Amino acid sequence: MARIAVIGAGMAAMAASARLAIAGHKVTVYERGTTHGGALGRFERDGFAFDTGPQLLHLPAVYRDLFVKTGKESLEQSVTMSQVDPASAHVFADGTAVALPNASRAGVVGALDAAVGPGAGERWSDLVNRGREVWDATRRPLLEEPLATGAAREALGRDPYPAVRRRGLFRRPAPPALASVAARELKDPRLAALLESHALAYGLDPRTAPASATVLPYMEQTFGSWYVAGGLRALADALHRRCLARRVEFRFGAEVTEVLEEDGRAAGVRLADGGTAGADVVVAGVHPGRLAVPAPGTVGPAPVPPGRCTVLLALRGARPEGTAHRTVVHAPDRAAELTGIFAPEAAPAYVPTVTVLRPDDPAVRPDAQHEAVTLTATVAPQGAVDWRARAGEFADRMVRAAEAAVPGLRERLLWREVLTPADTEAATGAEGGGVPAPVLAGAGGAYLRPANTTGTSGFYRVGGFAHPGGGLAHAGMSGALVAGLVVEGADFRGSR
Incomplete structure (x- = not known):
């Protein structure tokens, strides 16, 4: 039995902790804050309740596997889940509106044909099918296996998105960026906006993200969008309970500042109060900039990804x-929005793409005569923008945009709370409040994350800032990969 210190109580860290504990190890989690769940936070006031992070679960099989492997109660016995239908509605810049059914290819084709025009659904479906080829090529190496090395890793730098056959002597290969794929293959600005919004939701710039990002709408359309009753915070609570049942010890208000090393391997952690705790294995589930770690320089500094601006609305x-x-609700000027996110120093005021979330859940409202609504937008991180100064006026723009989905919104408003990347940074320690995206193949490996192993024996990374990157499903897989590496060592070949 090894003593394992886990830094942080986010979803990836807890996923690793539960798996390591069921394997017989003594696991202690050190969390700087006062609660578990990381990005899956919760805000409550006057009988209203809101998730402050992700609100829908995609690829639920990751958490089904986690709960099956760590206890008797299944995921469905631990939380109540349902598929949302439609999976999403969209209001485009020209006023066109469409609702897309959940996990129904034929339904999506029909809806797009009716809203955008004949042939639109098939063009979208053809593109999503090419996204399936990306999924088939990258599912194992990018989601279910430790990050490859050597020639296998080099191969992940090549974009697996299949080239579209064209007539004539010269056949162009698939474009290198998602936006050019959208323009060339979808042939309608509304369909292009639909594709780009999937990337933007993860903080990816469609002008530079590889075409392999088509895997994101493929995953959502194929595996569905799921809501957890009471909000996704309930999933974090269920995983915390599972950890406790497996005798994982949690120490809240315990900030780790340094990973200790002895004879070339991890030996424990140093806490902010000066104390130390010995360990045979250390798993870091926090932003790498928060820790002094052995073997500095094994991971170079990475650009701070975009964050989220979230507006919580209590409505009568x-x-x-x-x-x-x-x-x-799609932005009226996508170019201005992308400048505002990825080059904010040159950006005038713009109206963002706003996602409006309106759960039909009695647990998140005081009674049936009120409604809890959440608005989210991808934005530049704290530091690139001073969100402490700009939060109010940016939230005003989000609310005005959201009226396309919620008529009379401002007249119904009782109160609102605004959360920006500055708040995310304060709550989680993530630099600039940035939210990491899932890993993608292509672009010479620019969209990969550092491996879960490090240059120091017994020291591992887990979570969005390590392989396989950000997103709730990827967090669960990150925990599975780290647990496999700790338990099986170099022989571990991936999740099965």
């Missing part, structure tokens, strides 16, 4: 029957 009046759980 009942949620109308038939309201979509999620509506994306």
Whole structure:
């Protein structure tokens, strides 16, 4: 039995902790804050309750596997889940509106044909099918296996998105960036906006993200969008309970500042209060800039990814029957929005793409005559923008945009709370409040993350700033990979 110190109580760290504990190890989690869950936070006031991070679960099989492997109660016995239908509604810049059914290829084709025009659905479906080829090529090496080395890793730098056959002597290969794929293959600005919004939701710039990012809408359309009753915070609570059942010890208010090394391997952690704790293995589930670690320089500094601006709205009046759980109100000027996110020093005020979340859940509102609504937008990180100064006026723009999905919104408003990347940075320690994206193949490996192993024996990385990157499903897989590496060592070949 090894003594294992886990730094941070986010979802990836808890996923690793539960798996390591069931393997017989003594696991202690050190968390600087007062609660578990990391990005899966919760805000409550006056009978309203809001998730402050992700609100829908994609690829639920990751957490089904986690709960099966760590206890008797399944995921469905631990939380109540349901597929949202439609999966999403969209309001485009020209006013076109469409609702896309959940996990139904034929339904999506029909909806897009009706809203955008004949042939639109098939063009979208053809592109998503090419995203399936990306999934087939990268699912194992990018989601289920430790990060490859040597020639295998070099291969991940090549974009697996398949070239579209064209007539004529010269056949162009697939474009290197998602935006050019959208323009060339979808042939309609609304469909292009639909594709780009999937990348933007993860903080990816569609002008530079590889075409392999088509795997993101493929995953959502194929595996569905799931809501957890009470909000996704309930999933964090269930995983915390599972850890406790496996005798994982949590120490809150215990900030780790340094990973200790002895004879070339991890030997424990140093705490902010000056104390130390010995360990045979250390798993770091926090932003790498927060720690002094052995073998400095094994991971170079990475650009700070975009963050999220979230506006929590308490509304008077009942949620109308038939309201979509999620509506994306697309920006009227995508170029201005992308400048505002990725080059904010040159950007004038712009109206962002706003995702409007309206769960039909009695647990998040005081009664049936009120509604809890959350608005989110991808934005530049704290530091690139001073969000402490700009939060109010940016939230005003988000609310005005959201009225395309919630008519009369401002007249119904009781109160609001605004959370920006500055708040994320304060709560989680992530530099600039940046939210890491999932890993992608292509672009010479620029969208990969550092491996879960490090240059120091017994020291591992888990979570969004390590392989396989950000996103709730990827966090769960990160925990599975680290647990496998600790338990099986160099023989571990991936999740099965």
